[in-house]
Amino acid sequence: MNEKAKAPAAEPKSRANQKKELPEHLKSYKHVWVMLELERGVVHPVSWELLGEGRKLADQLKVDLGAVVLGPPGGTDASVADAFAYGADVCYVVENPALVDYRNEPYTAVMTELVHKYQPEILLLGATNLGRDLAGSVATTLLTGLTADCTELAVDADGSLAATRPTFGGSLLCTIYTLNYRPQMATMRPRVAPMPLYQAGRTGRIVRHDVSLPEDDIITKILAFLPDGSTDKANLPYADIVVAGGLGMQNADNYLLVRQLADVLGGEWGGSRPLVQKGWISSDRQIGQTGKTIRPRLYIAAGISGAIQHRVGVEGADLIVAINTDKNAPIFDFAHVGIVADAALALPALTEAFRKRLSAAATRPAAE
Amino acid sequence: MHIVVCVKQVPDSAQIRVHPVTNTIMRQGVPTIINPYDLFSLEEALRLRDRHGGEVTVVTMGPPMADTALRKCLTFGADRAVLLTDRFFAGSDTLATSYALSFLIKKVSENWGAPDLIFCGKQTIDGDTAQVGPGVAKRLNLLQLTYVSKIESFDMEAREITVDRRAEGGIQVLKTKLPCLITMLEGTNDIRRGSIEDALRGARTEIITWNAAQAGITDLTLCGLRGSPTIVKKVFAPKPRDEKAFQIEVEGKSMSDISDALIAEIGKRQPVLERDMLKGAMSY
Structure with a gap:
């Protein structure tokens, strides 16, 4: 290794907290964008959640909130109307036959072109398979910073995006900046942010952008789409009631008590990470930083100690009820209501009490 | 290959x-x-x-x-x-x-x-x-x-x-x-x-x-x-909530009493939840 190569190593640390002035060609980057995930005519709700968060950022920065809507010819109108109702000021609309379903090549090409032409300062995507696949390609093409899986987005005093995410397996949080590059990109998982208000009749400006995407130039072809069967497919992120178990359930048989309560409540069931490792539940029912983020109206955690990795996945719940034998368990630090008891004994009693109450109420003449 | x-x-x-x-x-x-x-x-x-x-x-x-x-x-x-x-x-x-x-x-x-x-x-x-x-x-x-x-x-x-x-x-x-x-x-x-x-x-x-x-x-x-365009500015532990969980009294109570107390507490904090649940739970 020569001397010249060694020289730069002395200063790397000093760069970390510095904000250089933005390079001239990046100063014109303005406005906050959300990429709408439109697939087979349906927008993933995470896009609306991001519009809600984007709205707050745009208001603080006093700029417009833009929604990027990509789809087949004639296939974006309903989504554009919804985007305005959820808070967008501008919709950047690209319709092309090649955009009928998500593919990395054409989507990356179009997103990159839009960013170069209309120059947003912030670009937000869902941390879904689509959003992560696309965000990584777009950020690398643009050579800008991308922060994955944010749990909080804010604008700091000098207008920079402060993107907070869990780190080290969810044991700590960190706030990440992209100070000297644009756009500042981030992804956020479904259900981390609440759904914004739907303001029917709200409208905005539409910018149509034409692209040339000859199918012959796109190498990857979609041969088929095989929809999931609807049975037994966990939909934890969007469930109103979730009951989950942890290692405190002690064994797989006791874990069934969690399912029984969920069934009586008409809710979904899940568990903490160790239960997946033990094989008591499948990975699509894992709740927490490395599993699903939930936002139910009622969350009952049975025999879960409440490590931060779990906490970041459930904090958005309206009401958290915790049952744990250890009165010092961290879950009681963020649950709203607690019961210090053995969940294996408490759950059957609770299930029975709910069953009685609900069936009694159901047989009463409709009181509404 | x-x-x-x-x-x-x-x-x-x-x-x-x-x-x-x-x-x-x-x-x-x-x-x-x-x-x-x-x-x-x-x-x-x-x-x-x-x-x-x-x-x-x-x-x-x-x-x-x-x-x-x-x-x-x-x-x-x-x-x-x-x-x-x-x-x-x-x-x-x-x-x-x-x-x-x-x-x-x-x-x-x-x-x-x-x-x-x-x-x-x-x-x-x-x-x-x-x-x-x-x-x-x-x-x-x-x-x-x-x-x-x-x-x-x-x-x-x-x-x-x-x-x-x-x-x-x-x-x-x-x-x-x-x-x-x-x-x-x-x-x-x-x-x-x-x-x-x-x-x-x-x-x-x-x-x-x-x-x-x-x-x-x-x-x-x-x-x-x-x-690296991204810069980690701050690493921190999540803030504890201001108040700890409200504890349902368990000392000397039967599981069935505890359950009723919990259901009452849930009803107090989420007043319309039960009504909405019943719409989807009429079969019970």
């Missing part, structure tokens, strides 16, 4: 502890493992090699001690392992990492032939970004197939591959041309045990080690902390 598999050595996250006072990660004594997501990609690569012939080269960027992860890959049956290590890489974010890895893979191509396939893990358990695979693909101008649950067909003659890709609400069946970069979904296979021969070979084989210059990297300003 030549397949390159990118792996990362990561701390076993189940054993990470945070110092209660200083809020720093206590790394001492935390064992390292191969990022578990990488093993699904490694196994898929080994299966393709076993079926179609050729070689699997495993590569990583990391500190010198990352050679233990590579050696483990050799014991699973990888043919060759290359470690890219240099202090200039310290503090790399995903963009700087994909920059360094793209040079590493180019150098591997020069030495042992251009890869037909490159595999990466879906994401790592320490960074959890899922960005490095797409980043490497873009840097090398390769097509990418992420979240692959199954390789449906592989045709070396026609240089085509067809895969099942996990998408929202279903599976996309995608066909593309080689070379391309693939990230495998978890749970799609089980890493093999590795034969005795591979174990012996793994112990004997030299881990090829390159620094930045040897990998052909000339612009060090694009490496490590300096080459």
